[in-house]
Amino acid sequence: MTWLAITILTGAPGAAVGAGLASAFVVAVGALIAGFETAPDSTSTARRQVLGSVAAALGVGILGYMLGDGKSPQSTPEPASLRGSDEKIQELLAIADKRSLDVAGLKGLVSGDGFYEVDINNVNPAVDVSEWTLTVTGNVEQEVTYSYDDILSMDREYRFSTLRCVSDTLNGGEMDNDLWTGVPIMDLIDEANPQGEFVMLRAVDDYYEEFAVEALRDGFLAYGKNDGVLPRGHGYPARALIPGHWGEISVKWINEIQILDGPEKGFWEKRGWHGTGPVNTIAKLHAVNHLDNGKIQVGGHAYAGTRGIERVEVSVSGDDAWNTATLSEKLPAGTSTAGSKPPVRNAWRQWEFTYNPPSGEHTVTVRAVDGSGALQPQKQSDSPYPKGSTGWVTRTITP
Numbered sequence: 001m002t003w004l005a006i007t008i009l010t011g012a013p014g015a016a017v018g019a020g021l022a023s024a025f026v027v028a029v030g031a032l033i034a035g036f037e038t039a040p041d042s043t044s045t046a047r048r049q050v051l052g053s054v055a056a057a058l059g060v061g062i063l064g065y066m067l068g069d070g071k072s073p074q075s076t077p078e079p080a081s082l083r084g085s086d087e088k089i090q091e092l093l094a095i096a097d098k099r100s101l102d103v104a105g106l107k108g109l110v111s112g113d114g115f116y117e118v119d120i121n122n123v124n125p126a127v128d129v130s131e132w133t134l135t136v137t138g139n140v141e142q143e144v145t146y147s148y149d150d151i152l153s154m155d156r157e158y159r160f161s162t163l164r165c166v167s168d169t170l171n172g173g174e175m176d177n178d179l180w181t182g183v184p185i186m187d188l189i190d191e192a193n194p195q196g197e198f199v200m201l202r203a204v205d206d207y208y209e210e211f212a213v214e215a216l217r218d219g220f221l222a223y224g225k226n227d228g229v230l231p232r233g234h235g236y237p238a239r240a241l242i243p244g245h246w247g248e249i250s251v252k253w254i255n256e257i258q259i260l261d262g263p264e265k266g267f268w269e270k271r272g273w274h275g276t277g278p279v280n281t282i283a284k285l286h287a288v289n290h291l292d293n294g295k296i297q298v299g300g301h302a303y304a305g306t307r308g309i310e311r312v313e314v315s316v317s318g319d320d321a322w323n324t325a326t327l328s329e330k331l332p333a334g335t336s337t338a339g340s341k342p343p344v345r346n347a348w349r350q351w352e353f354t355y356n357p358p359s360g361e362h363t364v365t366v367r368a369v370d371g372s373g374a375l376q377p378q379k380q381s382d383s384p385y386p387k388g389s390t391g392w393v394t395r396t397i398t399p
Contacts, residue, residue: 181224244305
């Protein structure tokens with residue numbers, strides 16, 4: 001298990017550990033190993049708590065970004081222009097609530113305050129919005145700089161969008177969905193007349209991620225989340241949302257969009273990760289309910305990026321019979337104050353299946369079919385490193 005601790009702390013398997021590390025390293029790694037070995041079946045949340053303690057002992061902010069942490073709520077100033085009720089936002093949130101399945105123990109279609117957080121530092125930046133700017137730089141015809149008020153004055157859009165962290169385990173909890181308010185990123189970039197084919201997004205906290213400009217065609221600059229301003233922990237005053245891609249490239253606290261001539265490695269790619277590509281299709285099994293009539297109800301969320309979810313199938317007792325689960329109705333694509341075409345869909349769906357259980361302990365397996373008709377790959381890789389976890393989710397259930 002020692003190699004696992006070293007892997008997580010260094011960001012790449014088998015990386016050498018220098019002889020000059022302080023004694024805190026030994027203590028922290030011991031806590032990490034104990035946390036894993038004494039609770040091998042612990043949830044991803046519990047593992048993140050263990051690693052959060054290690055990060056505190058070592059002062060290693062990278063652990064906070066890679067595996068998330070339990071930061072206390074941090075206040076965010078709310079601009080006057082975003083206060084009060086927006087009728088369109090309330091209408092869309094009401095639709096999401098109505099379309100959520102009634103499954104006990106299953107998060108609704110809008111995550112709200114339960115949305116996961118992942119950062120590279122132990123303390124989130126406190127950005128003075130009056131001094132914050134977003135600049136388009138690099139291989140452009142002319143650099144363009146926007147203030148917060150500049151962006152708020154543009155025609156706004158509302159989009160449901162799901163994020164999944166590349167470090168999310170197969171049936172983990174680092175996948176969530178909310179309603180976001182903002183503007184299309186390309187509306188900002190086009191003003192600079194970009195010449196390159198790659199882009200580096202940079203943030204106030206010195207985080208950065210690189211990917212192809214083409215991925216920005218449906219990109220979004222969000223400054224609102226659900227019915228309020230973007231929270232500090234989610235990138236106030238603005239963050240990027242790149243539909244269909246791993247959450248790591250949806251950079252928070254963004255302050256620069258740098259157009260590049262060629263590819264460069266981003267923060268996590270320098271550490272061996274390959275999370276800039278499209279997300280893997282996943283159907284998670286998070287809710288198990290024993291009903292009064294003796295039946296068992298299982299449920300979860302399914303997500304395949306911009307490909308969408310067409311179907312979720314459930315197998316009981318590991319046999320070859322696959323049953324079609326009930327899916328929540330698709331969320332609206334969103335809307336724009338300018339009346340433009342609806343943005344690309346990038347939202348999860350809930351699923352539910354109720355069955356008569358066989359006698360005794362049994363297994364339930366779930367898999368998804370994306371909007372293109374492709375079946376979620378069966379082969380399991382619960383370790384996210386380096387391209388994200390894959391495979392069908394299976395749980396053992398006792399009546």
